[in-house]
Amino acid sequence: MKQDNSQSEPIRISKLDPKFKSEVMKHKDAQGLNACFACGTCTAGCPVHEIFPEYDPRKLAKMVKLGMRKEVLSIPYIWYCVTCHNCEQRCPQNVKFFNILNVLKNMAAKEGYAPSPWVEQTQQIMQTGIVFPKDEELAKKRESFFLPVLKSDCKKAKKLIELAGLDKIKAKKQS
Amino acid sequence: MNSKKEKRIGIFICHCGKNIAGGLNIESLVESSRQIQGVVYVIDNKFSCSEDGQVAIQKAIQNQKLDRVIIAACDPALHLMTFQRCGKKAGIEPGFVDLIDIRKWTMHGSPHRVDPEQAFEKSKKLIELAVKRMRLKRLIPLVEVKAEQSVLVIGGGVAGLEAGLDLADKGYRVYIVERLPTIGGKMALLYKVFPTNDCAPCILAPKTAYANIHPNINLLTNSEVKSVEGYIGNFDIKVIQNPRYIDAKMCTGCGECIEKCPSRVIDNVYSAGMGERKAIYIPYDQAIPKKAIIDAEHCLYLRSGACSLCEKVCPTDAIDFEQRTRTIKLKVGAIIVATGFDEYNPTEKSEYGYGRYDNVITQFQLARLLDIDGPTKGKLLRPNDGREPKSIVMIQCVGSRDENTNAYCSNICCMYALKHAQMIREMVLPDTEIYICYIDMRTTGKGFEEYYRKTRELGINFIRGRPSDIIEETDTRNLILKVEDPDIGRLLKIETDLVVLSCATIPSSGTRQLSQILQINLDENGFYKEVHPKLRPVETNVRGIYICGAAQGPKDIPDSIVQARAAASFLDKELREAKIKLPEYIVKAIKLN
Ligand SMILES: Cc1cc2nc3c(=O)[nH]c(=O)nc-3n(C[C@H](O)[C@H](O)[C@H](O)COP(=O)(O)OP(=O)(O)OC[C@H]3O[C@@H](n4cnc5c(N)ncnc54)[C@H](O)[C@@H]3O)c2cc1C
Ligand code: SF4
Ligand code: SF4
Ligand code: SF4
Ligand code: SF4
Numbered sequence: 001m002k003q004d005n006s007q008s009e010p011i012r013i014s015k016l017d018p019k020f021k022s023e024v025m026k027h028k029d030a031q032g033l034n035a036c037f038a039c040g041t042c043t044a045g046c047p048v049h050e051i052f053p054e055y056d057p058r059k060l061a062k063m064v065k066l067g068m069r070k071e072v073l074s075i076p077y078i079w080y081c082v083t084c085h086n087c088e089q090r091c092p093q094n095v096k097f098f099n100i101l102n103v104l105k106n107m108a109a110k111e112g113y114a115p116s117p118w119v120e121q122t123q124q125i126m127q128t129g130i131v132f133p134k135d136e137e138l139a140k141k142r143e144s145f146f147l148p149v150l151k152s153d154c155k156k157a158k159k160l161i162e163l164a165g166l167d168k169i170k171a172k173k174q175s
Numbered sequence: 176m177n178s179k180k181e182k183r184i185g186i187f188i189c190h191c192g193k194n195i196a197g198g199l200n201i202e203s204l205v206e207s208s209r210q211i212q213g214v215v216y217v218i219d220n221k222f223s224c225s226e227d228g229q230v231a232i233q234k235a236i237q238n239q240k241l242d243r244v245i246i247a248a249c250d251p252a253l254h255l256m257t258f259q260r261c262g263k264k265a266g267i268e269p270g271f272v273d274l275i276d277i278r279k280w281t282m283h284g285s286p287h288r289v290d291p292e293q294a295f296e297k298s299k300k301l302i303e304l305a306v307k308r309m310r311l312k313r314l315i316p317l318v319e320v321k322a323e324q325s326v327l328v329i330g331g332g333v334a335g336l337e338a339g340l341d342l343a344d345k346g347y348r349v350y351i352v353e354r355l356p357t358i359g360g361k362m363a364l365l366y367k368v369f370p371t372n373d374c375a376p377c378i379l380a381p382k383t384a385y386a387n388i389h390p391n392i393n394l395l396t397n398s399e400v401k402s403v404e405g406y407i408g409n410f411d412i413k414v415i416q417n418p419r420y421i422d423a424k425m426c427t428g429c430g431e432c433i434e435k436c437p438s439r440v441i442d443n444v445y446s447a448g449m450g451e452r453k454a455i456y457i458p459y460d461q462a463i464p465k466k467a468i469i470d471a472e473h474c475l476y477l478r479s480g481a482c483s484l485c486e487k488v489c490p491t492d493a494i495d496f497e498q499r500t501r502t503i504k505l506k507v508g509a510i511i512v513a514t515g516f517d518e519y520n521p522t523e524k525s526e527y528g529y530g531r532y533d534n535v536i537t538q539f540q541l542a543r544l545l546d547i548d549g550p551t552k553g554k555l556l557r558p559n560d561g562r563e564p565k566s567i568v569m570i571q572c573v574g575s576r577d578e579n580t581n582a583y584c585s586n587i588c589c590m591y592a593l594k595h596a597q598m599i600r601e602m603v604l605p606d607t608e609i610y611i612c613y614i615d616m617r618t619t620g621k622g623f624e625e626y627y628r629k630t631r632e633l634g635i636n637f638i639r640g641r642p643s644d645i646i647e648e649t650d651t652r653n654l655i656l657k658v659e660d661p662d663i664g665r666l667l668k669i670e671t672d673l674v675v676l677s678c679a680t681i682p683s684s685g686t687r688q689l690s691q692i693l694q695i696n697l698d699e700n701g702f703y704k705e706v707h708p709k710l711r712p713v714e715t716n717v718r719g720i721y722i723c724g725a726a727q728g729p730k731d732i733p734d735s736i737v738q739a740r741a742a743a744s745f746l747d748k749e750l751r752e753a754k755i756k757l758p759e760y761i762v763k764a765i766k767l768n
Pocket of ligand 5: 571572573575576583584585586587588589590615616617677
């Protein structure tokens with residue numbers, strides 16, 4: 001999906017949502033946000049940033065603070081985090097960016113911004129109990145290693161997913 | 176003195192503008208205070224501490240024949256003296272004027288602030304208790320004791336020396352107790368000092384040399400304070416002096432012994448681990464006192480009876496293996512604590528590899544390498560292979576501004592990083608690229624911003640970001656780090672020869688023990704705590720014990736000097752009469768030698 005890259009235009013503060021920050025910070029996990037002093041340690045240590053420079057924890061934290069609600073929740077990058085916890089581990093201000101990101105992802109999902117592969121995966125788990133679709137290649141490989149055939153018991157997984165309400169998340173419309 | 180007659184108590188309730196009046200019902204408080212037994216007069220003032228407010232109090236004392244006064248207003252640490260002086264003018268003893276803090280319940284920003292009803296109830300209670308206290312109160316008898324005209328200064332760094340010299344010039348006998356074999360502290364090891372970049376030993380030497388010959392100063396090096404008893408004017412001190420194994424009167428500092436000594440050790444104190452010394456050594460050329468000392472732990476003779484070469488070659492027979500620890504008793508009127516700071520050991524921040532990677536060093540180590548009289552005579556070479564570094568990265572705020580180590584800003588590291596960058600560029604390795612990774616550049620002192628500009632003009636690179644970790648390349652032993660440069664919005668990957676960590680300034684080791692010996696408070700960061708950060712910065716909770724320099728908090732030399740002078744001035748004010756009035760119970764309770 002293409003971003004609206006009208007970067008030459010200044011961002012109009014009056015068009016932003018100053019309440020966004022407090023909405024995010026209502027979550028216990030995200031309360032460190034205001035302490036961030038933008039040192040960039042998180043970004044320097046983020047393996048995702050190295051490959052996708054657009055994904056930038058320091059920048060994201062600032063965007064939330066400024067109230068760039070739509071921009072933050074709609075960009076696909078927030079789903080790229082590989083949950084390594086580097087940002088959280090090295091942050092000198094205990095901001096816990098990783099937790100903030102989870103809050104953001106939950107909000108994004110609720111507002112219909114979840115990426116379709118993510119939604120497909122959830123459905124996959126509900127149906128088969130396994131993240132990946134049934135795969136002949138994989139089955140053969142397992143057999144050659146004398147591993148048992150994968151049984152898919154999806155009842156528990158389904159129940160969990162329903163309890164968490166993940167089944168109701170709609171994928172972001174492709175445009 | 177204390178007649179049985181019922182006391183006439185007057186109460187003055189302050190509005191403090193809206194600070195109090197905005198947070199509780201003053202009228203009701205006046206009304207409820209009138210009901211308390213013993214209270215004959217209650218009135219409210221807009222600002223009790225103002226000229227009008229004080230006149231109103233004095234008038235009421237005269238017209239209403241008050242003999243006790245309670246002011247319900249603000250923090251006694253702030254204004255009790257004001258009101259005691261005010262009362263005294265109208266003829267009331269200071270002990271019979273009391274100030275209670277009701278503002279803490281009402282003022283915006285106060286951590287104790289509560290809603291108006293609660294504020295009223297709490298204030299009412301406090302006033303009732305204050306009246307009860309006042310009705311029972313008798314004057315505490317004061318007795319006059321002599322105040323010794325002598326001072327103990329703990330720590331012989333620039334702060335302690337400044338305070339000691341000031342007091343010695345004023346006529347006090349000054350004992351400077353320094354635990355190292357030399358005086359001068361860290362400054363003696365800096366070579367150049369910001370913001371003027373003058374030679375530190377050159378501007379320090381007049382002080383150290385003067386302290387060494389001042390008729391009123393006794394230097395006790397290699398010594399530590401063991402116990403302190405007594406009170407202002409009359410402290411009994413025990414100092415332990417560790418043996419030098421040298422007769423200081425005989426030693427001429429010729430160094431023959433050092434030449435012959437076969438035992439080499441890494442010098443962790445004066446060279447910060449970047450150089451060696453012998454078991455017998457003189458710390459550095461300008462050391463004061465310039466006398467040899469034997470490090471018993473590494474001396475072959477003291478350990479196993481072998482060697483004694485130094486004894487054989489010493490032309491003046493100064494070596495004395497029989498020296499033992501000595502206890503020295505002192506009697507002093509007051510104490511100045513100037514024990515300075517230590518550099519934070521960054522091993523704990525394992526992501527930067529200090530201790531694991533040879534080419535990661537601290538700024539204090541760099542300072543020693545840049546010193547032309549230091550362990551490398553001013554040569555800056557990589558620790559692992561002795562090669563000149565082609566590029567250097569400095570990382571700021573290591574162990575400072577960090578909730579997991581020290582939350583505070585260490586105040587001096589931005590400036591000394593700039594200084595070291597300038598020195599390397601101008602004097603040592605002009606072609607070496609230097610990168611300073613920082614969070615904020617703090618250059619707020621006089622002449623400091625100009626200093627920052629000069630560093631930029633020298634072409635030093637500034638990157639407003641902090642690396643997450645450092646990786647060492649196994650074959651080259653170069654260091655690789657990534658840091659985001661927000662100016663261009665890109666991640667930089669830097670391969671560098673040398674990394675220098677600007678480590679936090681922390682209280683010097685032993686601060687906690689000494690605070691227990693002296694019974695003085697520490698702040699939340701472990702530095703000595705002042706009575707009030709703005710108004711009483713050099714006093715401690717013990718009258719007669721004062722603090723100055725980096726022992727009170729991270730500080731550069733100019734600020735250390737200012738504080739040292741302030742401590743000396745305050746101390747002089749307390750002792751100069753050679754006698755002092757103290758509450759009788761203190762004098763009775765504490766037995767002196
Ligand atoms: C790398 C580096 C570079 C710096 N560069 C500059 C600069 O260019 N300009 C500048 O203005 N400032 C600079 N500073 C700061 C400067 O070092 C301090 O401001 C100054 O040393 C503070 O003086 P002090 O006397 O309070 O403490 P110190 O210099 O630490 O002296 C304290 C003394 O007390 C002694 N002591 C400690 N505990 C005890 C004890 N229990 N009993 C007896 N004695 C004790 C110590 O041995 C020491 O001699 C720099 C600091 C560092 C780390
Ligand atoms: S490491 Fe922490 S303080 Fe620094 S920019 Fe990231 S979240 Fe903010
Ligand atoms: S947890 Fe996510 S955001 Fe944090 S450093 Fe790892 S990949 Fe980056
Ligand atoms: S006796 Fe000790 S200090 Fe003297 S020369 Fe031998 S090892 Fe060195
Ligand atoms: S003085 Fe500079 S380097 Fe030192 S802690 Fe403060 S901001 Fe960081």
